[in-house]
Amino acid sequence: MARNLTPDICVIGAGSGGLTVAAAAASFGVDVVLVEKGLMGGDCLNYGCVPSKALIAAAERAHAARMSAQFGVHVDGLRVDFAQVHDHVHDVIAGIAPHDSVERFEGLGVTVIQAEGRFVDPSTVVAGDATIKARRFVIATGSRAAVPPIPGLDKAAYLTNETVFELTRLPDHLIIIGAGPIGLELAQAHRRLGAEVTVVEAEKALGRDDPELAAIVLDRVRAEGVEILEQAKVVRVEEGGAGPAVVVEASGDERRIEGSHLLVATGRRPNVENLGLDAAGIAFDRRGITVDKGLRTSNRKVYAIGDVAGGLQFTHVAGYHAGLVVRSILFRLPVRDDRDMMPRVTFTSPEIGGVGLSEAQARSRFADRVRVVKAAYCGNDRARAERTTDGMVKLVIGPRGRLLGAEIVGSAAGEVVNLLSLALSRGVKVGQLAGFVSPYPTLSEVVKRAAISYYADAPKNLWVRRIVGFLSKFG
Numbered sequence: 001m002a003r004n005l006t007p008d009i010c011v012i013g014a015g016s017g018g019l020t021v022a023a024a025a026a027s028f029g030v031d032v033v034l035v036e037k038g039l040m041g042g043d044c045l046n047y048g049c050v051p052s053k054a055l056i057a058a059a060e061r062a063h064a065a066r067m068s069a070q071f072g073v074h075v076d077g078l079r080v081d082f083a084q085v086h087d088h089v090h091d092v093i094a095g096i097a098p099h100d101s102v103e104r105f106e107g108l109g110v111t112v113i114q115a116e117g118r119f120v121d122p123s124t125v126v127a128g129d130a131t132i133k134a135r136r137f138v139i140a141t142g143s144r145a146a147v148p149p150i151p152g153l154d155k156a157a158y159l160t161n162e163t164v165f166e167l168t169r170l171p172d173h174l175i176i177i178g179a180g181p182i183g184l185e186l187a188q189a190h191r192r193l194g195a196e197v198t199v200v201e202a203e204k205a206l207g208r209d210d211p212e213l214a215a216i217v218l219d220r221v222r223a224e225g226v227e228i229l230e231q232a233k234v235v236r237v238e239e240g241g242a243g244p245a246v247v248v249e250a251s252g253d254e255r256r257i258e259g260s261h262l263l264v265a266t267g268r269r270p271n272v273e274n275l276g277l278d279a280a281g282i283a284f285d286r287r288g289i290t291v292d293k294g295l296r297t298s299n300r301k302v303y304a305i306g307d308v309a310g311g312l313q314f315t316h317v318a319g320y321h322a323g324l325v326v327r328s329i330l331f332r333l334p335v336r337d338d339r340d341m342m343p344r345v346t347f348t349s350p351e352i353g354g355v356g357l358s359e360a361q362a363r364s365r366f367a368d369r370v371r372v373v374k375a376a377y378c379g380n381d382r383a384r385a386e387r388t389t390d391g392m393v394k395l396v397i398g399p400r401g402r403l404l405g406a407e408i409v410g411s412a413a414g415e416v417v418n419l420l421s422l423a424l425s426r427g428v429k430v431g432q433l434a435g436f437v438s439p440y441p442t443l444s445e446v447v448k449r450a451a452i453s454y455y456a457d458a459p460k461n462l463w464v465r466r467i468v469g470f471l472s473k474f475g
């Protein structure tokens with residue numbers, strides 16, 4: 001039976017962003033309709049963060065077992081049962097799924113419609129048998145794997161993030177196109193679980209990260225046996241003996257690589273199709289829906305958040321956006337999407353991440369008023385005890401000692417970024433990072449060590465020496 005709904009808020013997409021808007025608004029007693037055409041939880045739960053981190057966790061166990069002899073602990077007869085690894089990954093998803101489920105959201109008072117949503121005019125969305133006229137709309141439709149127009153790829157049986165976690169047999173030889181976060185996280189995980197892995201990257205692997213820090217990850221991943229080809233063009237994809245083969249051109253040479261499986265990890269495309277954006281007067285381009293600083297689209301009734309909004313593509317960004325639009329819609333507060341404050345982590349081993357301005361960005365804004373201080377993991381006692389000494393933190397310090405950004409690579413870098421993210425968001429100065437008490441021995445001490453090095457020249461400073469000398473006269 002056709003339904004006419006008139007909620008305060010209609011959210012399209014029940015992924016990280018949409019679910020957060022719906023739950024937060026419903027908790028204030030606001031009437032919310034949530035429209036989802038696929039699985040509740042979106043990419044992060046079903047095809048992204050959760051399965052990838054669960055796979056990485058399994059791979060880490062295998063790696064730790066192989067490396068344990070250096071601690072005097074011998075693990076003989078290591079065996080990976082990939083079908084069980086698959087089950088572990090899906091068990092983790094299943095454990096989280098109730099939190100994102102239709103039942104939970106209906107329990108919160110949200111009307112959930114399981115159908116594709118589409119605008120038919122600037123203030124009406126149609127989804128299944130429902131016609132929804134809401135006071136405000138939030139588009140949170142996410143993104144999907146971008147598949148490049150490589151000759152032969154359309155005829156090959158390739159995997160994307162939506163299908164790779166379905167494998168129940170370990171690939172003999174996994175070829176991955178693209179060495180961004182998805183490509184490298186999955187390359188290392190599959191290698192550690194026993195697959196041969198080749199990554200083909202058109203430009204620079206981990207090209208968005210600080211090159212000095214990215215090199216530490218790439219050296220490790222290569223040392224573990226992943227072949228990474230950079231500045232390499234995939235000319236075509238063909239049938240191979242046991243699966244797809246890619247023909248690659250690098251440094252003027254052509255090479256044919258035969259694999260058992262092929263994974264495409266060449267970036268994301270925003271889900272803007274079939275949404276009726278033109279009918280709603282909502283501007284968009286190939287990067288996503290055009291939004292202002294307050295995440296409003298060209299139709300003032302409609303907001304866009306998360307991956308579809310054309311900016312950083314992380315679950316925490318979608319959640320942050322959700323918080324902003326809830327404040328804007330419910331409390332009419334002015335909000336501003338501050339992209340400079342967003343942390344990022346890639347969960348390779350070692351992990352690599354950062355927050356705020358990179359050294360290059362800071363120098364372009366503040367020229368020579370920027371100082372960069374570093375500390376290496378090899379100077380950290382905990383890293384030595386754990387034998388995880390590959391790593392480094394870089395603090396980017398601006399005028400008057402203000403922290404502008406930080407980059408980190410190393411064991412548990414993703415955890416250490418929390419401290420740096422809090423420091424940056426609270427306007428902490430380098431003196432405060434040097435002065436807080438950090439429990440010993442922890443990896444986070446590396447941040448304090450870098451901050452202290454900002455003052456490395458203080459003991460040589462003539463005035464400091466004179467003051468110390470003067471004070472010593474008082475007994």
Ligand SMILES: Cc1cc2nc3c(=O)[nH]c(=O)nc-3n(C[C@H](O)[C@H](O)[C@H](O)COP(=O)(O)OP(=O)(O)OC[C@H]3O[C@@H](n4cnc5c(N)ncnc54)[C@H](O)[C@@H]3O)c2cc1C
Nearest residue numbers: 013015016017037038042043048117142306307313314315
């Ligand atoms: C392999 C992989 C690993 C990742 N790892 C991390 C990580 O470790 N950390 C991190 O922060 N981020 C990670 N990400 C990124 C993260 O998954 C995304 O940034 C996040 O899911 C974006 O949330 P979203 O709400 O914008 O979109 P999504 O979570 O994709 O949700 C969008 C939802 O909208 C639905 N939808 C689309 N169109 C319509 C329509 N017309 N009508 C109704 N419903 C519709 C979709 O079915 C989907 O459920 C990873 C991504 C991938 C692919």
Ligand SMILES: NC(=O)c1ccc[n+]([C@@H]2O[C@H](COP(=O)([O-])OP(=O)(O)OC[C@H]3O[C@@H](n4cnc5c(N)ncnc54)[C@H](O)[C@@H]3O)[C@@H](O)[C@H]2O)c1
Nearest residue numbers: 148178179180181182183201202265266267313345346347
């Ligand atoms: N840990 C995390 O937070 C995490 C993990 C995975 C993904 N993500 C999110 O998902 C987004 C997408 O990840 P991604 O790795 O797919 O995208 P990406 O855009 O970061 O990297 C894609 C890589 O593929 C390369 N490439 C593009 N076309 C190519 C071609 N034809 N041949 C060879 N190489 C090609 C690009 O040069 C680039 O290096 C990330 O930007 C990130 O926001 C986050």
